[in-house]
Amino acid sequence: MPATDGVRILVADDDADIRDLVEFKLSQAGYTVHAVPDGMAAWDAFRADPPDLVVLDVMMPGLSGFDVLRNIRESEHREVAVLLLSAKSRDSDVDTGFAVGADDYVIKPFSPRELVHRVNGILARTRG
Amino acid sequence: MSGRHLLVAAEAAVLAGCVLLALVVIVIKVVRGQRQRRHEAALRPIRPALIEVASGEDEDGSARRALTATTGATRVAVDEGVADFLGKVRGGPADQLVEILRSHGALREAVRLLRHRSPVRRTRAALLLGLSRDRGGVPGLVEALDDHSAEVRSAAAHGLGLIGDDGSAPALLGAIAGPGGGIPAGVAAGALLELGVGIAPALREALASTDSRTRAVAAHVAGVGSFRSLLPLLRDLLAGDEDLTVREASAEAIGAMGEARDVDVLTRHTNPGEPTPLRRLCATALGRLGEPAAVPTLEQLARDPDPRLAELAATALVGLGPEGRAALAGLADTPGGATALTLARLQGALA
Numbered sequence: 001m002p003a004t005d006g007v008r009i010l011v012a013d014d015d016a017d018i019r020d021l022v023e024f025k026l027s028q029a030g031y032t033v034h035a036v037p038d039g040m041a042a043w044d045a046f047r048a049d050p051p052d053l054v055v056l057d058v059m060m061p062g063l064s065g066f067d068v069l070r071n072i073r074e075s076e077h078r079e080v081a082v083l084l085l086s087a088k089s090r091d092s093d094v095d096t097g098f099a100v101g102a103d104d105y106v107i108k109p110f111s112p113r114e115l116v117h118r119v120n121g122i123l124a125r126t127r128g
Numbered sequence: 129m130s131g132r133h134l135l136v137a138a139e140a141a142v143l144a145g146c147v148l149l150a151l152v153v154i155v156i157k158v159v160r161g162q163r164q165r166r167h168e169a170a171l172r173p174i175r176p177a178l179i180e181v182a183s184g185e186d187e188d189g190s191a192r193r194a195l196t197a198t199t200g201a202t203r204v205a206v207d208e209g210v211a212d213f214l215g216k217v218r219g220g221p222a223d224q225l226v227e228i229l230r231s232h233g234a235l236r237e238a239v240r241l242l243r244h245r246s247p248v249r250r251t252r253a254a255l256l257l258g259l260s261r262d263r264g265g266v267p268g269l270v271e272a273l274d275d276h277s278a279e280v281r282s283a284a285a286h287g288l289g290l291i292g293d294d295g296s297a298p299a300l301l302g303a304i305a306g307p308g309g310g311i312p313a314g315v316a317a318g319a320l321l322e323l324g325v326g327i328a329p330a331l332r333e334a335l336a337s338t339d340s341r342t343r344a345v346a347a348h349v350a351g352v353g354s355f356r357s358l359l360p361l362l363r364d365l366l367a368g369d370e371d372l373t374v375r376e377a378s379a380e381a382i383g384a385m386g387e388a389r390d391v392d393v394l395t396r397h398t399n400p401g402e403p404t405p406l407r408r409l410c411a412t413a414l415g416r417l418g419e420p421a422a423v424p425t426l427e428q429l430a431r432d433p434d435p436r437l438a439e440l441a442a443t444a445l446v447g448l449g450p451e452g453r454a455a456l457a458g459l460a461d462t463p464g465g466a467t468a469l470t471l472a473r474l475q476g477a478l479a
Contacts, residue, residue, distance in 0.1 A: 017212055020175075109215060111220075
């Protein structure tokens with residue numbers, strides 16, 4: 001198990017079910033989770049207090065997940081890891097996600113257990 | 129009554145209609161809002177348990193027991209909440225959620241609701257059965273493929289795809305030309321592609337269907353699913369089907385999974401005597417085939433008077449290895465070649 005104490009994760013999803021589920025699952029895994037309901041709130045939260053990793057839905061009102069990811073990659077905290085969690089499952093969607101700078105891409109419906117493994121993996125790689 | 133009076137009366141009638149319509153909209157919104165609030169209120173006490181199960185954290189089964197033990201309005205809210213989560217999670221948590229529905233008799237009820245007089249209820253029942261991935265729902269969903277509501281038919285097809293029982297392939301293919309317009313080709317194809325390799329015999333039969341839409345869907349699915357055993361039939365359809373869409377779908381399928389000998393097959397249908405859409409599709413299919421033997425044909429097509437065909441042929445060359453890219457370099461003076469070169473450079477396919 002990777003060290004999760006003190007690791008902060010920002011979760012953004014406009015679907016309350018997914019948002020609550022991911023927040024609960026990652027909290028149970030030991031992470032400190034802050035969940036927000038849309039892209040604008042995600043970008044505001046990111047700028048106010050950059051987390052260690054961001055879990056972003058792609059299709060959100062206002063700023064999309066791709067928009068938030070682009071903003072992150074152009075910010076001074078561009079190194080923060082980002083995992084996209086989306087129902088957009090076409091190869092071209094996944095290609096776009098990685099092209100914009102995602103560290104991983106998980107397609108909905110998803111396995112919550114697998115999501116935690118992916119988050120652990122990204123953090124192990126990016127935090128050494 | 130004068131014309132002026134008639135005009136005033138008509139205006140009053142239109143105004144009254146507008147007011148009535150606005151009232152109906154308001155009432156519907158209020159009723160829906162109340163229903164949503166009742167649902168949320170009923171769900172609130174047990175939502176933590178629902179989240180626990182859906183996240184796979186219910187290791188001792190206490191949350192499942194709590195959800196299973198609910199009654200009355202709370203049970204209805206639980207079943208609706210479980211159905212919502214079923215489309216969002218997969219794996220062990222999804223199986224546990226289905227068990228809750230099964231213990232409540234919700235899946236049996238969904239089968240019964242497939243015959244409800246409301247098409248909305250029938251559609252929801254079909255979707256729930258699909259999301260549950262319970263094979264017990266297959267017979268009811270197959271029957272629902274003939275429903276008189278197009279929404280129900282599509283939901284039933286989608287549900288059958290989610291369940292993934294290859295035995296439902298003949299019914300899905302048969303429903304494309306079913307009563308009331310059947311099911312949309314895209315919905316049928318999407319569902320069929322979820323059923324795995326066991327549908328080859330059904331596809332073979334469908335390629336010989338008297339209905340052209342069924343043949344086209346079967347050809348498309350054969351290509352996307354790489355059913356290579358169907359290549360001989362697809363070559364026949366490309367060569368001689370009476371319906372252009374079927375020929376196009378066959379060309380695409382051959383391009384997706386064909387063999388070296390299919391360079392000649394596809395090349396034959398790029399001749400100027402063939403319909404323009406088919407020539408264009410065959411050019412693209414030659415590129416997808418990935419055989420360098422297609423380079424001379426594509427090189428020639430890249431100079432065709434049809435600018436779109438020329439562009440597609442030049443673009444197809446990009447995927448044909450060093451031979452294709454060398455040929456493309458020689459086409460830089462043509463509009464199609466120049467476009468393809470630019471695109472290829474943008475995509476990083478050329479240095």
